[in-house]
Amino acid sequence: MSLSKQERPEDRLSALNFLGGHLKIAVSKPRPQFRFNFSKRKMDFGLNVKQFFTSRIGKPKEEKIVEEFFVEEEEEExxxxxxxxxxxxxxxVHQMPLQSRINLAATSKGEREFVKQMKVECKLFAIEDLGRRTTNLLRYPDLHWKVFARSGKRFFLNFMCDWQHDIAVCFCEERRPFYGVCPSTKVYWLTPAGNIKKTIIPNINAYDLAVVTARHFFSMITEDCKRASVALSGWPEEIFEIPELQKSYVIGSSYDDVESIHKTYDFFEPYSFDVYMHKTAMKYIWPFSLLSVARYGLRDWMVMRRNDRILCDAMLDKDLRILILHDSFVSVDKMNQFIDKWSNGGVSDKFCWWAISTHCHVEVEEVIDQLPITYVGEKYGPKYTVPKESKSKKQKPIPLVRMVKYKVQSLVNRETIGTLYIRDKMVLFANAGQCPKIDEFGLITYTSRSGVNETQF
Amino acid sequence: MSVENAPVVDVDEAAIPVEKKMYYRFESNDKKEFRVSELAIQQSETLNRLVEAMGYTSEDVENKPAIAIENIDGKTLKLVFQWCEHHKGEAIPVDDGSVPKIVEIPEFDAKLMDIDNGLLFKLIWAADYLNIVQLLNVSCKKVANMAQGKTPAQLRRVYLLPSDEEDEAAKRAAQEAQDPRAREVEEEFEERKRQGGNSFF
Known part of the structure; x- marks a missing residue:
């Protein structure tokens, strides 16, 4: 008797299948094994021997099977x-976690239609190229270990967190330069129970599949998705066209070029904007800059660097509320100018704060040059470094860095006092009464419309 | 100062005006009577409105016959009133039509709902009928918890869900029962097909 589709749980269990509705997922079939299975032959040989010595070598195998077979099933209510x-x-159904909903939807057509109507409240949605941002993948160590340890592949991560569980889906595209583009995509799916499942979807690349799934995710979550993170190369229009994405409160991004950052900011005008510019910075940091010079040519590379610096500085000219820039090119002069402008009443009242780290060394004296400031105090804490995975090498002692705090006096209104923190390569400036909490480890805890968020400098 | 060392003050209880608590009497469909406090009744929007509309005094409550609740049996009603008495005076969650927030089942409620699924089913019905929002939330949460960690096959067994094939068969049977002529036509069509006829008409 052939199994019907419903009786093959792997067909129904896939979150993608559920989310996509019509998206057909082909389950990977085991490859034909041509080699000899020596282990099996050994086992056969052992069994053959046993047949002659059943009285001496324990019970026959059949008895054991019978014992296992008659384990009584628990009666379910x-x-x-x-x-x-x-x-x-x-x-x-609203009280069920996402995984239970998916399983319920897989039971029958009627339930599938019923569950699909109900939307999920989503705290965070992410679509990220793992070559650009991996901080969110670190939330799932098992998945990180499974997919990130492999080189020569391109990964995309989609995940969403509902109010009880996370669903993380990782799309993997194998790069085979001599065989052209790989027509199929491996999908690693982390279930809330912590198991990793893998399926293969043919005839679609990882990026397209990630975009399709993002659309499906958004079609099933409530409109007020609290936070979203997009980390892809360039400015992917097909992602930014998703209307629900525009309602997200925090847009965290990571891009190759500064133009895309401007474009994204102008498009969303987000309340808070958190951008990792590490990929951009890499183009200008020794010795990686050599690669960029070789790629673009020295003249073009210098023009590009100059443009990127100007564009980075221009971020502070926008009508900001909360801005977080990691590894940016914003010059110290520009920061100084902004604070000076604020003290002269030239900044909008909507402004809350910004925290900017640069890839260059920050001189405290340059930041506070000719500003109406008062020294408040200083603290020392360890410099933030990414811990190394290999334990064989001796870890260097973590250097201490100074965090100094100043009060900035507004020249327009004497009662308005801003706050300025300078720590290592990071500068934080906050409007009166808007300063986030920052500890000596460089962890900033702040409250935005989406709730309490954290960012590390 | 510890509680033991605190000075004891004699209070003339008769001097304090004590508001007399009113207990309403309700009768289930199997003629079981329950006495429920006025404060506990406030948990149920339906009963609260009913009692307000009746305008009973404390004498009426004793003299007039118990208020009959036709749709609920005594066993279920006992659970409902136990829950209401335990949670009396608590704030009633406002249903603003949004997605329900995280519901946690308190210890008392968990013990109360340690019942068979048949009774739980009736309890949900009763909570919905009497419009007791929080009881409905916790009882629904209990049913939602049943699904946790279960595969679709297990869910089908627990929730008594028919498979697609069974569903289709049932639909077909229902259609046939409605229209016996359709069955005849279908049989005729099958027979002609077997005979090798290309066209039916």
Whole structure:
């Protein structure tokens, strides 16, 4: 008897299948094994020997099987689900974590349609190229270990966190330069139980699949998705066209070029904007800059560097509320100018704060040059470094860095006092009464419309 | 100062005006009577409105017959009133139509709902009928918890859900029962097909 589609759980269990509705997922079939299975032959040989010595070598194998077979199944209590009216079933489904909803949707067509109507409250949505940002993947160590340890592949991560569980899906595209583009995509899916499942979807590349899935995710979450993070190369229009994404409160991004950052900011005008510019900075940091020079030519590289610096400085000319820039090119002069402008009443009242770290050394004296400031105090804390995974090498002692705090006096209103922190390569300036909490380790804890957030400098 | 060392003050209890608590009497459909405090009734929007509309005094409550609740049996009603008495005076969550927030089942409620699924089913119905928002939330949460960690096959068994094939078969049977002529046509069509006829008409 052939198994019907419903009786193959792997067909139904996939979150993608559920989310996509019509998206067909082909389950990877085991490859034909041509080599000899020596282990099996050994086992056969052992069994053959046993046949002659059954009286001496323990019980025959059949008896054991019979014992295992007659393990009594626990009786499950039945609940008359279908007897409940729709409004009560709706309440129950809303109380279910996402994984249970997916499983319920997989039981029958009717339930699938019923569950699909109900939206999920989403705290955070992310679509990220793992070559650009991996901080969110670190939330799932098992998945990180599984997919990130492999080189020569391109990964995209989609995940969403509902109010009880996370669903993380990772799309992997194998790069085979001599065989052209790989037509299929491996999908690693982390279930809330912590298991990693893998499926292969043919005839679609990882990026397209990540975009398709992002759309499906957004179609099933409530409109007020609290936070979103987009980290892709360039300015992917197909992602930014998703209307629900525009309602997100925090847009965290990571881009190759500064122009895309400007474009994204102008498009969303977010309340808070958190950008990692490490990829951009790499182009100008020795010795990686050599690669960029070789790629673009020295003249073009210098023009590009100059433009990027100007564009970075221009970020502070925008109508800001909360801005967080990691590894940026914003010059110390520009920061000084902004604070001076604020003290002269030239900055909008909406402004809350910005925290900017640069890839160059920051001189405290240059930042506070000719500003109406008062020294408040200083603290020392360890410099933030990414811990190394290899334990064989001796870890260098972490150097201490100074964090100094100043009060900045407004020249327009004597009662308005801003706050300025300078720590290592990071400068934080906050409007009166808007300063976030920062500790000596460089961890900034702040409250935005989406709730309490943290960022590390 | 510890509680033991605190000075004891004699209070003339008769001097304090004590508001007399009113207990309403309700009757289930299997003629079981329950006495429920006025404060506990406030948890149920339906009963609260009913009692307000009736305008009973404390004498009426004793003299007039118990208020009959036709749709709920005694066993379920006992659970409902136990819950209401335990949670009396608590704030009632406002249903603003948004997605329900995280619901946690308190210890008392967990013990109360340690019942078979048949009774739990009736309890949900009763909570919905009597419009007791928080009881409905916790009982629904209990049912939602049943699904946790279960595969679709297990869910089908627990929630008594038919598979797609069973569903289709049931639909077909229902259609046939409605229209016996359709079955005849279908049989005729099958027979002609077997005979090798290309066109039916």
């Amino acid at each position: 039945k609940f008359q689900w279908l007897e409940l009216p729709d409004n009560l079933r709706e309440i129950i």
